[in-house]
Amino acid sequence: MSRKMLFIKLLLLLVHYANQSQAQYLKNCNEDVLLKCPGFPSESSFLSIAWYKVINQDKRGLIRRNKDEVKRYSYNRSIEFGENQGLFLQSVTPEDSGTYECAVHANVGGQNRNDMVNLMVNECLTKAETTTITNVSNTSQATQPCHKQVEGLPIMWSILGYLGVGLGKIILSLICIGVIRVCRSSRRQQQRRW
Known part of the structure; x- marks a missing residue:
């Protein structure tokens, strides 16, 4: 029961x-x-x-x-x-x-x-208002805005630029090493004279 x-x-x-x-x-x-x-x-x-x-x-x-x-x-x-x-x-x-x-x-x-x-x-979404900025110059001539298309560099120029920077660093390093050696050798010669 x-x-x-x-x-x-x-x-x-x-x-x-x-x-x-x-x-x-x-x-x-x-x-x-x-x-x-x-x-x-x-x-x-x-x-x-x-x-x-x-x-x-x-x-x-x-x-x-x-x-x-x-x-x-x-x-x-x-x-x-x-x-x-x-x-x-x-x-x-x-x-x-x-x-x-x-x-x-x-x-x-x-x-x-x-x-x-x-x-x-759901969260409230607000629309961003678009703002227009106008530059005003004090020139008497009317100038046309520049509408140039930006072009990328060819790959070959980019590679040559990186190689040039790399070689420049190597040459500067070698020059610094040479200057340090010259400074050391001149100090040694001065110490021997004393």
Whole structure:
């Protein structure tokens, strides 16, 4: 008998967590978004509905509707109820990304629901403005802008240039070595004379 009860409890838990669905929304910056409450019942079958933003496992109240009354909690942006009691956010930004909870409190005999909705907002991209710079000179002549095409050097000239630089370094090194030898030999001769 205890196995059957355990199985029934496990089955009820699975049904409960299956009803706790999590919808996903991916939006671009500055788009309007309507977060729908998954499995929202018909208008007449709820006592109240509330939207929360979940921040570090704490719920922060955003907006709540009892049958005829709408209450807005202090929040840093404009929020409204949308179609089917969804949460309508205008011009979302990455700061709006996160988990939202829709809490539906049912009438007597109904079932309360708490559904999670994830919102991910892409980073805002700004277009770089093009700036035109105009140089003005104080000459009396009108000069035409120079439109010369830059040409690359042929490979042979590049190789000859590198060889010339390399040979120049070798010659300078040999000259330095010769000067050092001459200086040493002149010092030795001066030491022998003393």
